[in-house]
Amino acid sequence: MGNRTERLLAIKEIISGNKIASQEELLHLLERRGLNFTQATLSRDLKFLKVNKIADAQKGYIYKLPDSIGEQNRPIANGAYSAQGFLSLQFSNKLGVIKTLPGYASSIASIIDRASPFEIIGSIAGDDTILIIPHDNVTEQDVRNALVLIIPELKEQLT
Amino acid sequence: MGNRTERLLAIKEIISGNKIASQEELLHLLERRGLNFTQATLSRDLKFLKVNKIADAQKGYIYKLPDSIGEQNRPIANGAYSAQGFLSLQFSNKLGVIKTLPGYASSIASIIDRASPFEIIGSIAGDDTILIIPHDNVTEQDVRNALVLIIPELKEQLT
DNA sequence: CCATATATTGAATAATTATTCAATTTGTAT
DNA sequence: ATACAAATTGAATAATTATTCAATATATGG
Numbered sequence: 595m596g597n598r599t600e601r602l603l604a605i606k607e608i609i610s611g612n613k614i615a616s617q618e619e620l621l622h623l624l625e626r627r628g629l630n631f632t633q634a635t636l637s638r639d640l641k642f643l644k645v646n647k648i649a650d651a652q653k654g655y656i657y658k659l660p661d662s663i664g665e666q667n668r669p670i671a672n673g674a675y676s677a678q679g680f681l682s683l684q685f686s687n688k689l690g691v692i693k694t695l696p697g698y699a700s701s702i703a704s705i706i707d708r709a710s711p712f713e714i715i716g717s718i719a720g721d722d723t724i725l726i727i728p729h730d731n732v733t734e735q736d737v738r739n740a741l742v743l744i745i746p747e748l749k750e751q752l753t
Numbered sequence: 754m755g756n757r758t759e760r761l762l763a764i765k766e767i768i769s770g771n772k773i774a775s776q777e778e779l780l781h782l783l784e785r786r787g788l789n790f791t792q793a794t795l796s797r798d799l800k801f802l803k804v805n806k807i808a809d810a811q812k813g814y815i816y817k818l819p820d821s822i823g824e825q826n827r828p829i830a831n832g833a834y835s836a837q838g839f840l841s842l843q844f845s846n847k848l849g850v851i852k853t854l855p856g857y858a859s860s861i862a863s864i865i866d867r868a869s870p871f872e873i874i875g876s877i878a879g880d881d882t883i884l885i886i887p888h889d890n891v892t893e894q895d896v897r898n899a900l901v902l903i904i905p906e907l908k909e910q911l912t
Numbered sequence: 913c914c915a916t917a918t919a920t921t922g923a924a925t926a927a928t929t930a931t932t933c934a935a936t937t938t939g940t941a942t
Numbered sequence: 943a944t945a946c947a948a949a950t951t952g953a954a955t956a957a958t959t960a961t962t963c964a965a966t967a968t969a970t971g972g
Binding site (some may be wrong): 641644645646647648649654655660 | 800803804805806807808813814819
């Protein structure tokens with residue numbers, strides 16, 4: 595292994611910033627970064643990352659990262675899935691630590707579990723603290739980026 | 754023409770209620786309704802309807818109607834795109850009439866314009882009234898269904 | 913360290929989807 | 943009504959994406 599992780603991160607990054615209409619197109623962009631592999635692998639990666647294909651006025655169809663739980667559920671009526679109670683995110687020895695208001699940890703952890711970005715292997719929640727266990731070879735910043743999609747509140751936090 | 758509209762409505766209905774993984778599958782379901790045409794046409798229809806293909810745990814990828822403006826934007830922070838001010842929807846001679854709070858008509862009309870479901874050709878907004886001009890061969894209920902996706906408030910209105 | 917199970921990947925190919933081209937129908941303007 | 947333009951569609955085919963199969967690499971347990 596070792597290379598797959600880098601590839602998956604690069605795919606996420608490229609897709610989030612560009613309008614990609616085909617796997618071949620994406621394959622070329624990845625080659626430019628020194629990542630060489632075949633379309634078969636890319637097809638599998640896209641499915642693994644749950645990447646969607648959405649209609650686009652200019653390019654017909656383009657790839658798009660899946661909506662985070664936060665985006666999907668925040669606005670809907672009852673607000674059952676909002677990440678309310680979030681306080682902070684810090685890192686210690688590659689592990690993430692989220693602090694929440696008392697009692698909120700497990701609900702936020704379950705949101706993270708549901709989104710299950712590949713950067714995060716899993717999480718353990720107490721009453722007001724969540725331990726985030728990242729995937730190997732994933733940086734602190736990678737984890738932060740993945741979490742921002744799930745917990746919009748993080749965007750405003752500079753820590 | 755005459756048949757295309759019926760086909761497009763059937764496609765929307767089937768996709769919204771079932772997990773469809775391929776055009777061939779959809780084609781068969783449409784045949785059962787007495788709608789006969791080819792995959793080429795279906796491919797064009799799906800693009801026309803801006804149907805997306807999203808990752809699904811069970812079936813790999815499935816077709817999905819585009820998110821409405823309402824769903825997309827309601828929950829995000831500032832709420833700039835919510836259909837606030839909506840009051841009622843009625844019909845008169847195939848034309849829809851939306852009543853809003855004073856001053857809200859144009860903002861709601863612009864939300865409808867952006868979503869631009871094919872059932873609606875266009876809309877004209879005054880200060881507190883919006884005129885909805887439906888596509889030919891589209892029923893009142895069709896228009897209502899399309900609008901529910903855009904203006905969730907409609908769901909609660911029995912009119 | 914060795915043996916075995918699991919994962920990852922490419923090449924080839926199968927399956928699916930989009931497009932081209934021609935034909936036909938529908939709409940518009942005299 | 944007639945002529946011309948625009949839209950709709952199917953058949954064939956091109957383009958794209960997913961999967962199969964085999965090979966290789968990686969992890970796990972003794």
